[in-house]
Amino acid sequence: MGAQAVVTGLGVVAPNGMGAEEYWASVLAGRSGLGPITRFDAGAYPCRVAGEVSDFQANGNVPGRLVPQTDRWTHLGLAAAAMALADAEADTAELPEYEMAVVTASSSGGTEFGQREIERLWSRGPRSVGAYQSIAWFYAATTGQISIRHGMRGPCGVLAAEQAGGLDALAQARRLLRDGTRLVVTGGTDASLCPYGVTAQSANGRLSPSPDPATAYRPFGEAPTGYVPGEGGAMFVVEDAGSAAARPAPRRYGVIAGHAATFDPPPGSGRPSTLERAVRAALADAGVTPEQVDVVFADAAGVAELDRAEAETIERVFGPCGVPVTAPKTLTGRLYAGGASLDVATALLAVRDGVIPPTAGGYEPAEGLRIDLVNGAPRPAAVRTALVLARGHGGFNAALVVRAPDGRPDDHDERAET
Structure with a gap:
């Protein structure tokens, strides 16, 4: 019989809630996280509204040394992964390091970090560009940082398929469990609300130009104007059902079927x-x-x-x-x-x-x-x-x-x- 992939932990960092329960309460109450872009002056850009994770601070959620070494998208991923592991009550120090894996999804990589370093290059010259530019922008950076932080040395990877990648990562986690991995941290985050990121996103011609957060994004409605971009995402702890029962895991949210x-x-x-x-x-x-x-x-x-x-x-x-x-x-x-x-x-x-x-x-x-x-x-x-x-x-x-x-x-x- 093949392994049954059960979700035992959730971690959410969303524009309308930090943590799964706060986010869920916001969703059921209809509390929106959409609003005017505040991360930069968006007056000259093709969209004015976005879903910003305004309450998130890297300090306190990410190890201090990693804050200047990694992009905001990785900060969000590290925070969500820590939430998911805490929710699953999974002590990674007690599990075999080669039987734990990390698979994440990323659409844009570290665009904000990359923009900052490119600005330094053109304004101050090559000696001002930090060494971490070579890795912080890379799509697999979040996977690597999660695996290092939690001592997970099993199969690790990243899926880059834009929106679809978040589902593909969970499917890959299920495959790894079938191949003998015991626990996988998986999911996806993105954070590309910076001038460079929004410029890249606008190339598809689908961003909503509406300045009204209440009506800017109305899928399936009459005369939709496009979509509103956002940042954040979710991470999961996915385990083989037998391994989850042996720990024992306190929660089972569902099966990746x-x-x-x-x-x-x-x-x-x-x-x-x-x-x-x-x-x-x-x-x-x-x-x-x-x-x-x-x-x-x-x-x-x-x-x-x-x-x-x-x-x-x-x-x-x-x-x-x-x-x-x-x-x-x-x-x-x-x-x-x-x-x-x-x-x-x-x-x-x-x-x-x-x-x-x-x-x-x-x-x-x-x-x-x-x-x-x-x-x-x-x-x-x-x-x-x-x-x-x-x-x-x-x-x-x-x-x-x-x-x-x-x-x-x-x-x-x-x-x-x-």
Whole structure:
């Protein structure tokens, strides 16, 4: 029988809450983390609103020597990983170092750190550029710093697939558990709210130019204007079910039951998106039917064409208004690699508490979009199985199925091993 991947710890650093419980309370209360950009003067940039993690301070959350050596995105990742390990009550000093692994997702790397060093290069010359520029910007920097800090010397890696990477990292964690790893810290964060970062993000033409935080990001609505960027994300402790029971782990939020990833054909090819194939493959991997899915956490691009494509995919798989659909990222913005990870954390909390969080704004779907959009207020429901969708700019698609922890063997794993 294959290993069953159970989530035993959550760590969240989000624009509307530090820690899983504060974030979850904000989501259920409809408290938004969106607001005017304050990290720099955004007057000349294509977006004015973002989801900033305004309450976060690196000092006190990150070892002092690492603060000047690493980017803000790594600071957020280190803090979220520490939260997840504390939540799991996992003492890494007591576990074999080569049986613990780290897999994270990153979309942009350390853009703020890189911008600062480039400014020093052009204003003061090459001798002013710090040695840590060579590593702090790199996509794998967060993975490396988490593994060093917690003594995790097993398989380590990073997934770079924009928004989809946050789901792909969890899938890789499940693979590592099947190969004999005992515990994996996984998830994703991003923090690219600086002039260089926003300039790079604007290249896709999807950032909302609206200055109103209440209406700037309205996926699936009439005449959406784009999406609002954000920073933050979530980290998880994922363990083999047997190892978690042997510790014993005090909590099991859910099972990583199924995953699939696809890549879209190039624009202009005339070939359709492969998101539907990813959805159906993830459900098959989890051994569940569409009728067994209780909620879909949508990618929610906030771009009319992309919203319609996603809504039509959901309709084809589940039927017209056949499953509740929600996009709580409307309270945080799209966090890129951190966004899909945060959606998974939200899905696990929805499973735990039996409630579907709403899409912010209380608006109805645009005409012709036949989806059951949960909006305005949380919807009580027996949530046993949730599907999380993510798409990354450039053609990345990913779908992840999480399931309630019920102590039963993972049916798919059992079939795969027999």
